[in-house]
Amino acid sequence: MKIGQLCYTTNRYLTCLYGTGMPIAFLKKNNQSSLVVIILLSLSTVTFAGVFFLTVYFFDFCRSLPGQGLSALPAVTLDNNQESGDEQKVEVTSGDPSIAQVVKQVSKHLALPDGEVLVATVLDPETFGREHAGFFVSPKKGDKVLVYADRVILYDPDRDRLLDIIHAALPGQAAGDRSVSTTSP
Numbered sequence: 001m002k003i004g005q006l007c008y009t010t011n012r013y014l015t016c017l018y019g020t021g022m023p024i025a026f027l028k029k030n031n032q033s034s035l036v037v038i039i040l041l042s043l044s045t046v047t048f049a050g051v052f053f054l055t056v057y058f059f060d061f062c063r064s065l066p067g068q069g070l071s072a073l074p075a076v077t078l079d080n081n082q083e084s085g086d087e088q089k090v091e092v093t094s095g096d097p098s099i100a101q102v103v104k105q106v107s108k109h110l111a112l113p114d115g116e117v118l119v120a121t122v123l124d125p126e127t128f129g130r131e132h133a134g135f136f137v138s139p140k141k142g143d144k145v146l147v148y149a150d151r152v153i154l155y156d157p158d159r160d161r162l163l164d165i166i167h168a169a170l171p172g173q174a175a176g177d178r179s180v181s182t183t184s185p
Helices: 032-063 097-107 125-131
Strands: 007-010 013-016 021-023 070-072 076-082 088-093 115-122 144-147 151-156 161-167
Touching: 097 115, 097 144, 097 151
Parallel strands: none
Antiparallel strands: 007 013, 013 021, 070 115, 076 088, 076 115, 115 144, 144 151, 151 161
């Protein structure tokens, strides 16, 4: 049986002038099995490509999560017993004295909120700056990050200075209602 002038069929293959052949099942117009095979190959290719791109996206997303430039220390709980005087008394319930020292140093400059605080140390300023671009200005190695429920504080223990404070709006609170009370060092 001839198909056109350039190709002819032998058994189950289509042979053309170049001498190469393909299974005829892919070329018959009324063969339902060829349609099923084409659909299955297409679906498997699309599925494989989708899984591949989702995997790449997932690993890229996980790699970009905050924390790669930080060394997180255990969380502590603060009970601020604000007396009538100017000095803020902070009670830190933590077994690590370095965390208590950082929190007490920061409390000299800023009225800290009650509740749990996470203290972290900046290990890689470049990574930290990229991850938090637009939030923190020029962090350096050894700076401390104090994370509260409503704010994040960047503190330089070498110079005993607060470098930056970022406030998060709580539910039901307008963005302009946030206030910071500080004392001079």
